[in-house]
Amino acid sequence: MSQTEPADHPAPSGNVVPLAAPRRVRARRGEGERLREEILDAVERILVETGDAEQVSIRAVGQLVGVTAPSIYRHFSDKDVMVHEACQRAYDRFDNYLNESSANETDPLSVIHAQALAYVRFAMDNPGQYRVLFMKPAPHHHDHSTSFDPERSEMKALVHIAHTVGAAIELGVLRPVADPMTLATMLWSGVHGIASLRLAMTDVPWPTVEEQVELLFTLLAFGMCNTSGQNSSHQ
Amino acid sequence: MSQTEPADHPAPSGNVVPLAAPRRVRARRGEGERLREEILDAVERILVETGDAEQVSIRAVGQLVGVTAPSIYRHFSDKDVMVHEACQRAYDRFDNYLNESSANETDPLSVIHAQALAYVRFAMDNPGQYRVLFMKPAPHHHDHSTSFDPERSEMKALVHIAHTVGAAIELGVLRPVADPMTLATMLWSGVHGIASLRLAMTDVPWPTVEEQVELLFTLLAFGMCNTSGQNSSHQ
DNA sequence: TGTACATCAGTGAACGCGCGTTCACTGATGTAC
DNA sequence: TGTACATCAGTGAACGCGCGTTCACTGATGTAC
Numbered sequence: 001m002s003q004t005e006p007a008d009h010p011a012p013s014g015n016v017v018p019l020a021a022p023r024r025v026r027a028r029r030g031e032g033e034r035l036r037e038e039i040l041d042a043v044e045r046i047l048v049e050t051g052d053a054e055q056v057s058i059r060a061v062g063q064l065v066g067v068t069a070p071s072i073y074r075h076f077s078d079k080d081v082m083v084h085e086a087c088q089r090a091y092d093r094f095d096n097y098l099n100e101s102s103a104n105e106t107d108p109l110s111v112i113h114a115q116a117l118a119y120v121r122f123a124m125d126n127p128g129q130y131r132v133l134f135m136k137p138a139p140h141h142h143d144h145s146t147s148f149d150p151e152r153s154e155m156k157a158l159v160h161i162a163h164t165v166g167a168a169i170e171l172g173v174l175r176p177v178a179d180p181m182t183l184a185t186m187l188w189s190g191v192h193g194i195a196s197l198r199l200a201m202t203d204v205p206w207p208t209v210e211e212q213v214e215l216l217f218t219l220l221a222f223g224m225c226n227t228s229g230q231n232s233s234h235q
Numbered sequence: 236m237s238q239t240e241p242a243d244h245p246a247p248s249g250n251v252v253p254l255a256a257p258r259r260v261r262a263r264r265g266e267g268e269r270l271r272e273e274i275l276d277a278v279e280r281i282l283v284e285t286g287d288a289e290q291v292s293i294r295a296v297g298q299l300v301g302v303t304a305p306s307i308y309r310h311f312s313d314k315d316v317m318v319h320e321a322c323q324r325a326y327d328r329f330d331n332y333l334n335e336s337s338a339n340e341t342d343p344l345s346v347i348h349a350q351a352l353a354y355v356r357f358a359m360d361n362p363g364q365y366r367v368l369f370m371k372p373a374p375h376h377h378d379h380s381t382s383f384d385p386e387r388s389e390m391k392a393l394v395h396i397a398h399t400v401g402a403a404i405e406l407g408v409l410r411p412v413a414d415p416m417t418l419a420t421m422l423w424s425g426v427h428g429i430a431s432l433r434l435a436m437t438d439v440p441w442p443t444v445e446e447q448v449e450l451l452f453t454l455l456a457f458g459m460c461n462t463s464g465q466n467s468s469h470q
Numbered sequence: 471t472g473t474a475c476a477t478c479a480g481t482g483a484a485c486g487c488g489c490g491t492t493c494a495c496t497g498a499t500g501t502a503c
Numbered sequence: 504t505g506t507a508c509a510t511c512a513g514t515g516a517a518c519g520c521g522c523g524t525t526c527a528c529t530g531a532t533g534t535a536c
Contacts, residue, residue, distance in 0.1 A: 029478055029532050058523060070525080071480055079523065109460075127372075135370055135435050137362075148440045155439070177459050178450055182442055185432075186450055193428020197420075200370050204390070205383045207417055215413055215421055223458035224412050225344075264499050264511055293490060305492080306513055314490065 024066030036075040038065050043086035044129065051128035053136065056083060083132075090133055091153035097122060098157055108168035112161070116191050117213045123195035124209055135196055158184055190216050259301030271310040273300050278321035282363035288371065290363075291318060318367075325368055326388035332357060333392055343403035347396065351426050352448045358430035359444055370431055393419055425451050 027034045042064040046056050058079055062069040076082040101118030102111040123130040133154070150159045165187070166180035177183065194212050197204075206212070262269045277299040281291050293314055297304045311317035336353030337346040358365040368389070385394045397419035403409040412418065429447050433439075441447070 024480095026479060026531075032479060035479080057521075059521075067479095068481055069523085070482085073524075074479070135431065137435060137437060148438065154436065158439070172461060174459050175461055177453060182446075182450065183459065185439070185441065186447070186454060189428035189432050189447070189451075190425065191428070192432045193424035193426070196370065196431050197424050197427045200372060201389065202372060203383065204393070204420070206420065211417075212421070212424070215417065216424075218412060219421060219455050219458070221458045221460040223454070223456045224409050224418065225456040226407060226410055259513095261498075261512060267512060270512080292488075294488075302512095303514055304490085305515085308491075309512070 020063055021066035032074070035065070035067065035071065039072060039075060039082065040086045040089060043083065044090060047090075047128035047132055048126055049128075051126075051131075053128060053132045055128075056132075058082075087133060088153045090129060091156065094122065094133065095153070095156040095160065099160065107173070108164050108171060109173055111164050112168070112187065113213075113217055115161070115164075116187070116217065117210070119191040120195045120209050120213055123199065127199050130195065131199065134192060135199070158188055161187055187220070190220065255298055256301035267309070270300070270302065270306065274307060274310060274317065275321045275324060278318065279325060279364065282321075282325075282367055283361055284363075286361075286363035288363055288367045291367075293317075322368060323388045325364060326391065329357065329368065330388070330391040330395065334395065342408070343399050343406060344408055346399050347403070347422065348452055350396070350399075351422070351452065352445070354426040355430045355433075355444050355448055358434065362434050365430065365434065369427060370434070393423055396422055422455070425455065 024035075024038075039061055042061045043056055045064060046060060047053060058072055059069045061082070062072055072082065076085070098115045098118055102114040105111045105114050123134075149155065162180045162184035165174065165183045168174040169176050169180060174183070178186075191213070194209075194216060198206055198209075207215070259270075259273075274296055277296045278291055280299060281295060282288060293304045293307055296317070297307055307317065311320070333350045333353055337349035340346045340349050358369075384390065393416075397415045400409065400418045400422070401415035404411050404415060409418075413421075426448070429444075429451060433441050433444075442450070
């Protein structure tokens with residue numbers, strides 16, 4: 001047991017807290033921004049590892065980074081700003097993830113299909129993150145206006161899907177049942193419904209994710225009505 | 236300004252708290268169960284009026300009923316039990332509400348359609364309640380087993396829909412794309428997706444509820460693919 | 471090359487708050503004698 | 504009919520906790536002279 005370093009922090013022996021770090025090595029002058037990034041990483045880690053958005057507290061983040069709570073205020077004016085920024089990063093990453101998941105697909109329908117599956121899988125694999133991004137009422141507009149801005153990180157995925165849907169309609173693969181943006185919101189609602197309901201109602205005997213996405217696709221594509229009822233007037 | 240009652244609580248003049256009640260008249264002996272019901276009512280009122288599940292605290296409930304916090308422990312062993320019980324009542328009421336909403340409909344498709352619209356409308360009208368019932372990870376099984384129990388309050392609606400779907404399939408109105416229970420979960424996911432996404436992403440320019448439900452129905456019924464693509468191999 | 475100094479990255483202690491929960495109690499009310 | 508008493512429906516004060524946030528500080532580090 002060589003001890004090359006001074007025993008600043010003797011031994012966190014009774015430490016049961018799962019997420020903790022030794023005191024962080026202080027950043028050198030001019031490198032203060034490094035902590036900012038580490039803080040945002042920590043927020044994401046807490047979400048991913050605990051799967052619970054409630055666990056994100058200034059103190060928990062500080063502990064994970066290896067820094068005391070007040071240090072965080074050097075980089076973020078308050079907790080909401082910190083969380084907001086972490087969310088923006090997460091939305092961007094999520095958008096990239098979706099695009100990568102369909103990188104090998106060429107026709108629009110396959111793109112949508114691949115992204116739908118990837119969407120639900122992401123939610124299942126990262127429940128905490130998904131909850132914060134898509135299941136919380138949005139305190140997401142601090143200095144933004146409340147009007148719609150397609151450049152906003154949380155809208156990127158939706159806009160991308162709308163483009164794909166538009167392309168599919170132009171190719172004649174999809175019928176123009178509604179405008180691309182509206183159809184995109186329906187697709188989004190579809191995958192979000194599957195994902196969020198699975199996360200919320202954990203003791204329902206759900207089919208597998210693959211089955212559900214496949215079925216969603218079959219239904220959205222061809223419907224579940226008998227074709228004889230195509231012109232039925234079910235009110 | 237006649238004052239027939241003793242001035243026990245002089246004047247809550249500076250009281251800005253919206254939800255408050257004068258001290259409750261004490262129940263007579265043997266009528267203790269009355270408070271229990273009033274507590275459950277209060278939990279629901281907080282959810283409905285504040286639209287925010289976080290606002291449900293032992294103290295807030297006590298204040299709303301007009302009773303001190305410890306009194307609640309005479310009727311519920313802890314907060315979780317209290318909330319759980321309030322949820323069970325709410326699930327039951329919700330199931331009744333759905334059934335009433337389609338009471339005038341006869342054919343299965345119209346029943347489903349009416350209930351779908353009623354479902355989303357309820358969520359929009361009672362966001363707080365909807366959030367607790369369907370957007371929280373379920374701590375709903377206290378003394379229950381974790382296995383599926385169709386008699387559970389939160390499952391009643393699902394089971395009802397599954398029956399309706401089964402009837403529709405037997406009538407030949409719906410194709411047996413999957414078994415009734417699976418189809419029911421897809422319908423549930425569909426309306427839940429619309430409702431919960433609207434509640435979570437408040438600054439998206441959503442179509443109206445009616446439009447969305449109508450479109451969901453059109454899509455689920457007839458699909459959005461061109462019939463020429465019915466046998467396409469989109470992977 | 472040496473030193474005084476401004477700057478920067480953080481610390482430690484404390485604040486007030488609301489929370490769930492416990493505990494010993496109070497005082498009205500019905501009941502037994 | 505009167506009274507002692509057990510029971511019941513609540514109260515009031517306090518606990519320990521974790522939270523977001525503030526404030527005055529410390530001490531390492533780069534820079535100017």
